[in-house]
Amino acid sequence: MVHNHEQAQKESRKLKLANRQLQLSIIKVVKSWRDTGTRIASMETRTEELETEVRAATVQTATQGQQISDIQWKLEDAENRQRRNNLRILGIAEDLEGQDTRACIVLLFKKAFPDLTGWDWEKEIQRAHRFPLMRKKQTSTTTGRDQSYPGAIIVYFVNFLLRQVVFERTRPNSKLTVEGVSFFTRPDFAHATVERKWRLRQMIVQFQELGAEAYLLSPARLKV
Template sequence: MSQKQSKRDTKAGKNDDGKSTQKQLTLDASVANVVSPEAKTDTGGVAALLSELRKFRQESGDAQRDIIESQTRLETSMTEIKQQISQLEEMTTVEGRVSNTEDKGIRQERALAYLLKRDTKLAARQDDLENRLRRNNIRVYGIPEDAEGKAMIPFITGFFKTALKLQEDLIISLERAHRATTPKPKSSAPPRSIIVRFLDLSVKQVVLQQAWKQRDIEYQGKKVYFDQDYSPEVVRKRKQVREVIKKLRERNIKAQALYPAQLKIFLETGVKTFGSLGEAQSTLTDLGVTVDLDDRDKLERELLRDSWSTQGNQRKRGFSLSPGEIRDIMKSVEQH
């Protein structure tokens, strides 16, 4: 290598070192510009900046963790809210079912009340028709069993003519005569009654009135009684009325039993007639007579209380169902 060439290389290296030094000074100046003016004159400025950056980084991390925890709590709350909404929906469904069941129960109770009242009216009407069919009948009590032999009609016709003081020209025509349709009693038990049906109602009335007028009628030394032929229900009610009449007579109060089971009381203030013992209960209590009415009679009295009321009054009192309500009830019954 020549001497000139060495001189050139030495001069170029010096120039490169100068450029590197200049670049470093420029970078230091840039860093110095970032540092606060106070840090330019303070040798610990950079350390303080780094400390602030570390503190900011720590605070940012804490804030991020708080945000994550808040999100977790929010998700938990949302899950609980969803569960509560699901429970509320289930409760709403249950409440709807309970409401529907209550409504159905109310309709069924109304239908039952309607059917009970209708059944009671039909039973009363049927009992009335039965008693009307028995108008030509009388019952004879006290005649011993088998006294009639094999021919009941000739026997009972002859008994009427011999035991009762009837007109000789009275023609007694019977449709039928037979013992009560119950099992034959033992010899020690009272005999069954004899049911006699007349063809002519007026003849039946004459025979019965004469028997009640004579009172003391016997057959083979046995006391014989005559009475109307009533249905079992009327017989039961009239028996209760007779017991009340017996108590009233013990208190020297005159009373009578009217058809079907009415009570007629003769008081000093006047005559009072009651359609049933239930209607007479308050008056009888004032007279010192107790009446024991069973639940059956009370219910029947309540159901038949407005039997003859108008349809408008029934609507006002709510005792009847409309055809639409009855159809709805029938549909609900068919569905279940």
């Protein structure tokens, strides 16, 4: 009887010990779950913070890009305003003006516009110079050789009104010939404007191929 009682006590102690170990294991598991949950929550919080930072950086980048675009547009507009009184004369051979380009243009305009007697060309044409960097090459259809187009002559008019009169009479579709010299004029736009006009002309061709009407507005805007 005593032996059975001692045996029962031993079994009871074993059960208590096993129960205690089980409780400790459960506590460890629960603590591990809590730690994991805390880490996951921390990671989620950090992820949200990073997403917020990325969105803010994206907005800032877009804003800075727009600001840069606005600055470039303003610089281009300012440059076009500075060139407002200029005209580019094309078609005049490079050996025609000799050493004095301005004197050549003054004489040419006097002969081309004899009716504009109210203007003093010597005073109205402040400066004129050749711009050879725009020279183009094209293969001749008769000789098969590369031939160079003469560089444009950039003329600065003191009076914008006179500049407009000359431009209206010498547009590309109104080429003027004086004593065997044929020439026409174009506005002297900024390089960025010229490039955009070229791209827009390509777009106009594409629109027209699709049957849509498209126009190029001055200085370089597209209307569809």
